[in-house]
Amino acid sequence: MSERTLVLVKPDGVKRGLVGEVVSRIERKGLSLAALELRTVERSIAEEHYAEHKEKPFFGELLEFITSGPVVAIAVEGPRAITAFRQLAGGTDPVEKATPGTLRGDFALETQFNLVHGSDSPESAERELKLWFPDL
Ligand code: IDP
Numbered sequence: 001m002s003e004r005t006l007v008l009v010k011p012d013g014v015k016r017g018l019v020g021e022v023v024s025r026i027e028r029k030g031l032s033l034a035a036l037e038l039r040t041v042e043r044s045i046a047e048e049h050y051a052e053h054k055e056k057p058f059f060g061e062l063l064e065f066i067t068s069g070p071v072v073a074i075a076v077e078g079p080r081a082i083t084a085f086r087q088l089a090g091g092t093d094p095v096e097k098a099t100p101g102t103l104r105g106d107f108a109l110e111t112q113f114n115l116v117h118g119s120d121s122p123e124s125a126e127r128e129l130k131l132w133f134p135d136l
Contacts, residue, residue: 004034004075005082006128008117011069014038018107019072022116025088025103031078035133040070048131058112065112073132082125085118 009022026033041049046066053059076085091097094108094115108114119125129136 002077002079003081003122003125004077004129005085005119005125006117006132007074007076007085007119009072009074010066010113010115010117011071012065012108012113013115014070014072016107018115021107022072022103023074026074026076026085029078029084029088031076031081031084034075034077035136036072036074037133038070038072041067043067045131049128061112075129075133075136082119082122086120089116089118 007022007026009019013019013022023033023036043063046063047054050059050062050066053062056062078084088103090099090102090104092104092114093111094104098104098108098114100106103116104114119128
């Protein structure tokens, strides 16, 4: 059974030229791309995207960061795509939680600048895909 998940290459990943690396790992895993777009995020979309973190102390910085430059938004499709991409990404803290071999484990050092986003559940995936790709 196929499912879809929302992946973002965050502004740090785009600035560092790591879009190809992220897309390559998604494709090598066997997942496919249902939609892909380079986009600078409006603040309102960023706020909705990260609504669950509204009360967190890092919310302000997170919004500044995610709107600081273009991101690449990707609708990724395949069997267990949500979990499959979370495994490719690695844990949120790229040093303590993400292991080498994962995107964050291989390419990131700071929790905020952790390169990629991936939806964390079927409910989040549905909500986030509607927000980023309403016509998909
Ligand atoms: P996830 O991206 O692995 O699902 P979440 O806990 O949903 O992790 O956090 C969303 C994003 O917020 C993280 O990817 C990271 O960029 C940022 N973030 C999370 N925790 C912190 C923190 O303690 N300080 C700064 N930024 C954080």
